[in-house]
Amino acid sequence: xxxxxxxxxxxxxxxxxxxxxxRARERFDRIYNTLRIRICLLDYxxxxxxxxxxxxxxFGVSRTPIRRxxxxxxxxxxxxxxxxxxxxxxxxEVEELEQVYQLRLELAQxxxxxxxxxxxxxxxxxxxxxxxxxxxxxxxxxxxxxARINMDFFHLLxxxxxxxxxxxxxxxxxxxxTRIWLKTASRLSQYTxxxxxxxxxxxxxxxxxxxxxxxxxxxxxxxxRRAHISMSYLRLRNESRRSS
Amino acid sequence: xxxxxxxxxxxxxxxxxxxxxxRARERFDRIYNTLRIRICLLDYxxxxxxxxxxxxxxFGVSRTPIRRxxxxxxxxxxxxxxxxxxxxxxxxEVEELEQVYQLRLELAQxxxxxxxxxxxxxxxxxxxxxxxxxxxxxxxxxxxxxARINMDFFHLLxxxxxxxxxxxxxxxxxxxxTRIWLKTASRLSQYTxxxxxxxxxxxxxxxxxxxxxxxxxxxxxxxxRRAHISMSYLRLRNESRRSS
DNA sequence: CAGCGTGATGTTGTGCACAACACAAGAAAA
DNA sequence: TTTTCTTGTGTTGTGCACAACATCACGCTG
Numbered sequence: 075x076x077x078x079x080x081x082x083x084x085x086x087x088x089x090x091x092x093x094x095x096x097r098a099r100e101r102f103d104r105i106y107n108t109l110r111i112r113i114c115l116l117d118y119x120x121x122x123x124x125x126x127x128x129x130x131x132x133f134g135v136s137r138t139p140i141r142r143x144x145x146x147x148x149x150x151x152x153x154x155x156x157x158x159x160x161x162x163x164x165x166x167e168v169e170e171l172e173q174v175y176q177l178r179l180e181l182a183q184x185x186x187x188x189x190x191x192x193x194x195x196x197x198x199x200x201x202x203x204x205x206x207x208x209x210x211x212x213x214x215x216x217x218x219x220x221a222r223i224n225m226d227f228f229h230l231l232x233x234x235x236x237x238x239x240x241x242x243x244x245x246x247x248x249x250x251x252t253r254i255w256l257k258t259a260s261r262l263s264q265y266t267x268x269x270x271x272x273x274x275x276x277x278x279x280x281x282x283x284x285x286x287x288x289x290x291x292x293x294x295x296x297x298x299r300r301a302h303i304s305m306s307y308l309r310l311r312n313e314s315r316r317s318s
Numbered sequence: 319x320x321x322x323x324x325x326x327x328x329x330x331x332x333x334x335x336x337x338x339x340x341r342a343r344e345r346f347d348r349i350y351n352t353l354r355i356r357i358c359l360l361d362y363x364x365x366x367x368x369x370x371x372x373x374x375x376x377f378g379v380s381r382t383p384i385r386r387x388x389x390x391x392x393x394x395x396x397x398x399x400x401x402x403x404x405x406x407x408x409x410x411e412v413e414e415l416e417q418v419y420q421l422r423l424e425l426a427q428x429x430x431x432x433x434x435x436x437x438x439x440x441x442x443x444x445x446x447x448x449x450x451x452x453x454x455x456x457x458x459x460x461x462x463x464x465a466r467i468n469m470d471f472f473h474l475l476x477x478x479x480x481x482x483x484x485x486x487x488x489x490x491x492x493x494x495x496t497r498i499w500l501k502t503a504s505r506l507s508q509y510t511x512x513x514x515x516x517x518x519x520x521x522x523x524x525x526x527x528x529x530x531x532x533x534x535x536x537x538x539x540x541x542x543r544r545a546h547i548s549m550s551y552l553r554l555r556n557e558s559r560r561s562s
Numbered sequence: 563c564a565g566c567g568t569g570a571t572g573t574t575g576t577g578c579a580c581a582a583c584a585c586a587a588g589a590a591a592a
Numbered sequence: 593t594t595t596t597c598t599t600g601t602g603t604t605g606t607g608c609a610c611a612a613c614a615t616c617a618c619g620c621t622g
Contacts, residue, residue, distance in 0.1 A: 094582065095401045098605075126574075136607045141574090145389065157339045157574050158613030173481045176432050180424070188420050237417045239494075243487055338612065342575075370604075380577045385604090401604050402583030 098139070105133050106143045113152050113163055114253050115221055116260075120165035124153070150246055168258060168307075168314045171251050175307045178251065179300050181244050182231075186296030189236040193287050200230055201284045208277045215270050221256055227280060228252075231299060234292055255306075258314050268313065275306075342383070349377050350387045357396050357407055358497050359465055360504075364409035368397070394490055412502060412558045415495050419551045422495065423544050425488050426475075430540030433480040437531050444474055445528045452521045459514050465500055471524060472496075475543060478536055499550075502558050512557065519550075 109129075112118045126144065130137045144161055147153040155161045193201075207223050228248050232241050259268055279302040286294040353373075356362045370388065374381045388405055391397040399405045437445075451467050472492050476485050503512055523546040530538040 095605090123573090125572090137574095138606050138608090142389070145386070146393070149390070149393070155574065156614080158572085159615075160573055173433060174483050177428070177481060177483050177487075180428055180432070184421070184424055188424070189417060237421060239418050239421050239491065243421075247483065339575090367603090369602090381604095382576050382578090399604065400584085402602085403585080404603055 101133075101135070102139065102143060105129075105135075105140070106146060109143060109147060110152065110249060113147070114225070114249055115218060116253065116256050118163045120163050120253075120257065122163040123160040124163070126161065151250060166254055166257070168254060168311050171254055171307075172311075174247055174251050175303065178244070178247050179304055181240065181247065182299040182303055183296040184237075184240055185231060185235045185244065185299070186292035186294070188240055190292040191234060191236050192290060193234065197230075197233070198284075198288055201280075201287050204230060205277075205280050205284050208273075208280050211273055212277060215266070215273055217256060217259070217269055220269065220273055220276070221252070224276065225252065231283070231295070234287075234295065255310060258310055262313060262317050272306075272309075275302075345377075345379070346383065346387060349373075349379075349384070350390060353387060353391060354396065354493060357391070358469070358493055359462060360497065360500050362407045364407050364497075364501065366407040367404040368407070370405065395494060410498055410501070412498060412555050415498055416551075416555075418491055418495050419547065422488070422491050423548055425484065425491065426543040426547055427540040428481075428484060429475065429479045429488065429543070430536035430538070432484055434536040435478060435480050436534060437478065441474075441477070442532055445524075445531050448474060449521075449524050449528050452517075452524050455517055456521060459510070459517055461500060461503070461513055464513065464517055464520070465496070468520065469496065475527070475539070478531075478539065499554060502554055506557060506561050516550075516553075519546075 109118075118124065124144075126137045126140050130140045133140065144153055144155060148155055148161075151164055153161055154164050204223065204227055207226075211219055211223060228245075232244055232248075235241060255272075259265060259272075262268060279298065282298050283295055286292075286298060353362075362368065368388075370381045370384050373384045377384070388397055388399060392399055392405075395408055397405055398408050448467065448471055451470075455463055455467060472489075476488055476492075479485060499516075503509060503516075506512060523542065526542050527539055530536075530542060
């Protein structure tokens with residue numbers, strides 16, 4: 075409690091000018107989120123080599139703060155820094171992620187169980203808005219937009235629990251696995267049909283969950299979510315095996 | 319798969335001389351574990367200020383690798399670096415850890431559920447050995463030794479699952495909460511009796527779990543563990559409230 | 563022609579100096 | 593005497609230069 079106050083530690087209340095320390099924090103988050111999005115949307119495909127100096131130049135800072143971001147991304151196994159070689163976007167395979175998915179199943183269920191927060195009108199509106207985006211996607215399938223909606227949907231679901239450690243861990247595991255669909259699907263021959271099918275299923279999931287959210291039964295949200303994550307992984311693994 | 323091989327990337331098979339990169343990794347782990355132990359055993363009590371330069375001198379390195387360790391410890395909320403002030407050991411309160419404990423309960427159960435590994439003879443022997451240490455502790459109660467045994471016990475239990483993400487997360491949450499007993503209990507008046515009582519209960523837990531491990535029922539191990547973590551937290555919270 | 567050794571090149575890791583910042587003590591003014 | 597401003601001291605954050613390392617190309621040798 076004594077250390078959690080991060081509102082205005084400085085006394086300069088003349089203007090709302092943020093302290094340098096806070097600006098550095100925001101800068102860190104900005105770079106971190108940008109790079110994470112790029113990795114998870116395959117703008118940086120697996121195996122891509124990132125040069126610290128290029129990133130430093132792009133974001134207008136020195137190598138040092140860039141390295142802080144890279145270290146964090148490496149701790150989440152999205153990157154891998156090898157001395158003398160470079161910083162490389164990690165490659166992932168469907169089979170390797172089985173344990174992560176098994177854990178994600180359980181955590182998805184826990185979101186409705188540990189410290190659930192009753193969704194207010196604004197949150198329900200957000201869910202409805204996302205459902206609308208989903209329906210729009212049905213008419214114009216796009217893998218990238220699908221991935222983005224999926225991401226927003228995750229964050230919305232994650233906000234249904236007040237258990238901070240659970241949210242943090244769920245987020246980390248989500249970003250650890252979300253690339254695999256784009257990567258695997260893009261290699262398959264029936265890419266377009268696969269995408270449309272996946273969007274249809276996802277749309278049903280969102281519709282089901284929005285119903286449960288409106289009723290206020292977060293336990294059921296957990297069940298639905300768990301089932302869909304599980305089936306999504308199995309579909310992906312089967313498709314991957316069938317093609318090889 | 320392509321990046322996971324960390325055995326011997328270098329071709330120098332003359333001797334088993336580790337590469338500089340590996341030595342740096344070991345050094346990092348060594349410093350990291352040392353500091354983590356010191357924090358969790360209250361050698362560095364909450365509020366303690368750590369000077370990067372002192373640590374750099376103690377471990378014979380520059381400030382830079384020290385900072386890497388401190389950043390990781392800060393990410394696990396054991397430390398807090400404040401610009402211009404210092405690196406401070408975080409303070410914790412029983413109430414704040416309730417969410418973490420709730421999550422730990424569930425994860426403890428998952429250890430027996432996700433990818434359980436059948437304990438071999440060596441592992442069972444390790445459990446028996448720990449039980450013996452526990453019994454020895456009954457004759458000569460010591461808070462610090464109690465904390466150490468508790469730590470070893472946790473690692474032993476954690477090795478019962480092959481789910482790597484689960485192990486990592488459980489470990490992190492364990493080290494996030496384990497200080498609270500030493501900190502809270504040392505403030506109470508009936509410290510000695512409290513300690514002895516806690517050791518007795520812990521001894522029973524270990525005995526129960528060793529039985530379950532010998533039978534090979536890891537699901538039951540999870541149940542017992544969950545129950546004991548829960549009760550341990552409630553005891554601590556009640557004692558804390560009663561004294562205030 | 564194949565294989566190996568050696569140097570050139572580019573990358574990340576490390577050490578160091580300085581900037582930014584917080585805090586406390588002391589002096590000066592009300 | 594109290595309050596406020598200033599300055600000194602100590603800390604972490606940042607930028608930069610160099611060391612350690614891996615890779616590749618080229619030439620040499622068998």
